[in-house]
Amino acid sequence: MASLKYLAGYPEPLLAQVSTLISQNKLGALIARRYPESHTVRTDRALWDYVQALKTNHLRSSEPLAKVQYDPQIRLLQHALGTHRLVSRVQGGRLKAKREIRIASLFREAPAAFLRMIAVHELAHLRHQDHDKAFYQLCCYMEPEYHQLEFDLRLYLTHLELQGRLAG
Template structure:
């Protein structure tokens, strides 16, 4: 029986469907047919521009991004696919904040929908710190198919490990 660590919190029905795809050696075909393209955002600068465009479209009033990068060690060290940091400091009479996003390098090889899901997730944390109802509403506002992309990203990660 295959361990479904990335989707273990999903319903039994979804897990059973994933097990069936895996046992029939069809998970890769399912994902490739559904997401045939790979994005071309390979450099940190291109990633910064991509994230800035999404941020400016949906979160214009939030603090600007101070740093954006891919990190090859992120998944191993932090058990995370993306990471956001924010730091507030007093500068004179104003409160300044820095926002940065780091994305796991394995997403350089991902379909564009998966990269967008990670970016939307990390951007949403700038406004909503916890994974609350408001957090997921903001994610769906920025990407209406957020939940489907999240599930398929988890399946893609599982397929990569098999």
């Protein structure tokens, strides 16, 4: 089950179902049927607008974002699909902190629901740094299907890896 590295930690019966789908060559069709809609968020500017709209709807009182962009440097092997950073810079005699969100370039072509899931995940880090209960409650508040989307994204990554389309 080395090809199921994105699904590590899930129960064995579930992994067996995924392995069956893979052996029957049905995993890609299942994902395509479940998530047929793509998105038009292809540029960094469009991504900025997309993430800002989510932030405005759900996290109005959070600190502002300085930058949101696709990042081709994010490597899936380091278990990152996006990053949230607090960048500190000296401006004059003051230390300024700016928040940045970077999302793996993989999401330019991913189904729309997966882009939303990763954007919600990174926005939740504005309030909660750790992946604790409060963090996941906020994710579910912003995207009620968050946990299902996270699992399905893992299936999608597994499918891409099996197809040789992941440069992790």
